[in-house]
Each structure stands twice: as structure tokens, then as C-alpha cells.
Amino acid sequence: MTLTLVSSGDDRARAIRDHLLPLVRRDGSQEVQRDAVRLISLRIGPWSIVHWTPFNELASGEASSPGYRHALERQQAAPSLPYGMxxxxxxxxxxxxxxxxxxxxxxxxFQRGPWEKDALSL
Incomplete structure (x- = not known):
């Protein structure tokens, strides 16, 4: 049996992510494509939320380069965590x-503090 240690902030950090993710996906602006990720950012007053996803289907107007995408995929030594915020x-x-x-x-x-409650009220 494998035990996994969970810090007290893990659930709170994931709750903040789960709350902010739909906001940034709905209201965020797509940034320039960078390597194998697509960046979406959202700024609300003093807040800055940046979310990235693995390279996916191109938006209209973006150039296609399948050879480049396949080369990037082959450079990965091991599976990584492709999504981030x-x-x-x-x-x-x-x-x-x-x-x-x-x-x-x-x-x-994860820097604990009163900001957590503020983030969950966005």
C-alpha cells in the first residue's frame, strides 16, 4: 500500500484552480502560441491569471506546422503535467x-493568505 502525503493547502489550491479555470477559459485572451503550449490570460483589477494547455487545434488564421508539432512531441523524455495555471x-x-x-x-x-478568499469570490 502506497501512502500519499497531502499538505493542508492542497485542497484549497485545487479549489482555487477549479474556481478560476472556467473564468479564464471564458473571459481570458489567447496569447501568442509558445512552443508546445497555448497561453490564455485574464486580468481582473490587481489579479493576473495565466492558464496554459497543450498544443491543440489551431485557431483560424494560425499557420499549420505538423512537422514542428511532431518534433516537439518527440523531445519529451517523459510524460509531463501539460496543464498549468x-x-x-x-x-x-x-x-x-x-x-x-x-x-x-x-x-x-502556494502562498497562503487572505487572498485565497478574495480569489474564490471572483
Whole structure:
């Protein structure tokens, strides 16, 4: 039996991600394509939320380069956590979280504080 240690902030960090993800997907602006990820950002007052997804279907007007995409895929040594989100307020990074479709996830950074309640009220 494998035990997994969970920090007390893990559930809260995931709740913030789950709350902000629909907002950034609905109201965010797509940024320039970068390598194998697509960036979507949302700015609300002092808040900055950046979400990235693996390279997916091209938007209208984007150039297609299948050879380039396949080359990027072959460069991956091991499966990674392809989705991510960073949340900042007034330029201070408060949350960095990565996840995959299979349910695996990793909290890269999480600064606890009163901002959590504010983020959940956006």
C-alpha cells in the first residue's frame, strides 16, 4: 500500500484552480502560441491569471506546422503535467499548479493568505 502525503493547502489550491479555470477559459485572451503550449490570460483589477494547455487545434488564421508539432512531441523524455495555471495579485505570484487529464497534479507554489478568499469570490 502506497501512502500519499497531502499538505493542508492542497485542497484549497485545487479549489482555487477549479474556481478560476472556467473564468479564464471564458473571459481570458489567447496569447501568442509558445512552443508546445497555448497561453490564455485574464486580468481582473490587481489579479493576473495565466492558464496554459497543450498544443491543440489551431485557431483560424494560425499557420499549420505538423512537422514542428511532431518534433516537439518527440523531445519529451517523459510524460509531463501539460496543464498549468499561475495566479498573481499586484505582481506577486501566489499560486502555481500543474495537472494532467489522468488526475495527477502538482502544486509548484502556494502562498497562503487572505487572498485565497478574495480569489474564490471572483
Amino acid at each position: 499561475e495566479v498573481s495579485r499586484d505582481g506577486t505570484k501566489l499560486l502555481g499548479i500543474l495537472w494532467a487529464d489522468d488526475g495527477s497534479w502538482d502544486i509548484v507554489s
